[in-house]
Amino acid sequence: MNKAQAIDLLGGTVAAAAEAIGVTYQAVYKWPDVLPAAIEDRVLAALARKHLPPELIGSQPDKAEA
Numbered sequence: 001m002n003k004a005q006a007i008d009l010l011g012g013t014v015a016a017a018a019e020a021i022g023v024t025y026q027a028v029y030k031w032p033d034v035l036p037a038a039i040e041d042r043v044l045a046a047l048a049r050k051h052l053p054p055e056l057i058g059s060q061p062d063k064a065e066a
Contacts, residue, residue, distance in 0.1 A: 003031045006043045020046040 010017035018028045021042045
């Protein structure tokens with residue numbers, strides 16, 4: 001996966017991508033053009049948390065949603 005793809009998948013901006021995976025804007029800005037497996041895994045995990053039902057991924061819904 002490349003950096004541009006990951007940012008698009010996570011909201012389209014560096015800030016949205018950073019928020020989605022819980023890192024700073026600067027951390028995303030410094031990503032290499034071709035993401036290492038560890039960062040790609042974090043991107044995919046963030047997408048799973050966003051799109052899969054909580055009971056499928058074993059997490060609880062946010063209290064704001066309850």
